Amino acid sequence: GENVEQHPSTLSVQEGDSAVIKCTYSDSASNYFPWYKQELGKGPQLIIDIRSNVGEKKDQRIAVTLNKTAKHFSLHITETQPEDSAVYFCAASRGNNNDMRFGAGTRLTVKP
Amino acid sequence: KAGVTQTPRYLIKTRGQQVTLSCSPISGHRSVSWYQQTPGQGLQFLFEYFSETQRNKGNFPGRFSGRQFSNSRSEMNVSTLELGDSALYLCASSWGQGAEKLFFGSGTQLSVL
Numbered sequence: 001g002e003n004v005e006q007h008p009s010t011l012s013v014q015e016g017d018s019a020v021i022k023c024t025y026s027d028s029a030s031n032y033f034p035w036y037k038q039e040l041g042k043g044p045q046l047i048i049d050i051r052s053n054v055g056e057k058k059d060q061r062i063a064v065t066l067n068k069t070a071k072h073f074s075l076h077i078t079e080t081q082p083e084d085s086a087v088y089f090c091a092a093s094r095g096n097n098n099d100m101r102f103g104a105g106t107r108l109t110v111k112p
Numbered sequence: 113k114a115g116v117t118q119t120p121r122y123l124i125k126t127r128g129q130q131v132t133l134s135c136s137p138i139s140g141h142r143s144v145s146w147y148q149q150t151p152g153q154g155l156q157f158l159f160e161y162f163s164e165t166q167r168n169k170g171n172f173p174g175r176f177s178g179r180q181f182s183n184s185r186s187e188m189n190v191s192t193l194e195l196g197d198s199a200l201y202l203c204a205s206s207w208g209q210g211a212e213k214l215f216f217g218s219g220t221q222l223s224v225l
Contacts, residue, residue, distance in 0.1 A: 044202070102155040
């Protein structure tokens, strides 16, 4: 089955800096790659997703890149703000949520 | 539009008891999935319900079960609780079966003593 590895497990940046979180997956049939943000006491919230027919997607300060050949995808957050502090999860699936595998999560701390 | 609502937010049970968790999906969403979140295992898929039928199931023992009602609301039941069942149980709704975009509730934090 799919295995998703996520790095780093913790990341601390200064406000205004960029943050990058990387994930690798094992199933070459995976074609959907969402990123979720989980704040304390809340459930994960979908912040951006990308499909395997697209190499990059951007939404304001957030971008995701996908390298199908290397089987890795990354989340980029620019101009970080304290409210970006949360745990971020990557995931990969073939298109059915029953086989969606989540990474272990990255705890991002943005220092003011 | 109201989000996914899960009740209760917190539960404390003892080993051997059973528990029922409730989830109300976003209006118009017909699929409900359940996930278990623990520090050690992360987010793990339990099962998915669509049109009152379980469509997919993760790798969990039969003590974990669920159902979905005609209004798409779902309940999850865990019988004969074990200490290892302590976790945050998350419900996610989506518009259709196997739909990829999941919208999560805030979860039910279950502690088994």
